[in-house]
Amino acid sequence: MLYFNDIIELLEMMDREDYVYACKSLSATSIGKHVRHSVEMYTCLIDNYNDSVVDYSLRKRDTVLETLPEYASQSFKAIAINVAKEDKPITVINEGIAYNSSYNRELLYCNEHLIHHLALIKIGLAELNKYNVSANFGVAPSTVKYRESCAQ
Numbered sequence: 567m568l569y570f571n572d573i574i575e576l577l578e579m580m581d582r583e584d585y586v587y588a589c590k591s592l593s594a595t596s597i598g599k600h601v602r603h604s605v606e607m608y609t610c611l612i613d614n615y616n617d618s619v620v621d622y623s624l625r626k627r628d629t630v631l632e633t634l635p636e637y638a639s640q641s642f643k644a645i646a647i648n649v650a651k652e653d654k655p656i657t658v659i660n661e662g663i664a665y666n667s668s669y670n671r672e673l674l675y676c677n678e679h680l681i682h683h684l685a686l687i688k689i690g691l692a693e694l695n696k697y698n699v700s701a702n703f704g705v706a707p708s709t710v711k712y713r714e715s716c717a718q
Contacts, residue, residue, distance in 0.1 A: 569677065581635075591692070600690070604684075605631050605638060606626060612645065614656075621660070655668055684703055
């Protein structure tokens with residue numbers, strides 16, 4: 567997955583102090599908290615694949631993910647290996663209401679959710695003014711394509 571490479575590359579160059587820094591531009595949350603949240607969305611989906619029932623509000627909230635960038639990097643690498651699964655019906659529980667979905671639809675949701683958090687992480691990185699990421703970091707693929715078509 568394209569965006570996994572982007573975040574893994576960033577995590578492997580970040581030092582712990584910057585990873586846990588409470589960014590003013592992110593309402594005093596850290597890049598690590600955004601990474602943790604993103605990892606846990608995928609993990610929740612993958613871990614509940616066999617049961618075919620996903621409730622994202624029951625994710626683990628592993629604080630180690632938000633404090634150790636190397637652990638988060640390894641977690642994204644594991645997700646990249648384990649995310650490819652056969653599509654099948656999935657029930658998503660949200661606020662006690664069950665919704666019909668599918669594994670591929672929920673994977674798309676997790677991907678879009680990751681892009682959103684990468685965009686927020688990019689704002690935090692600008693505050694740190696220390697790490698360079700690509701111009702397309704945190705930008706949806708459709709937006710990238712649109713920008714490329716306008717540049718021609």
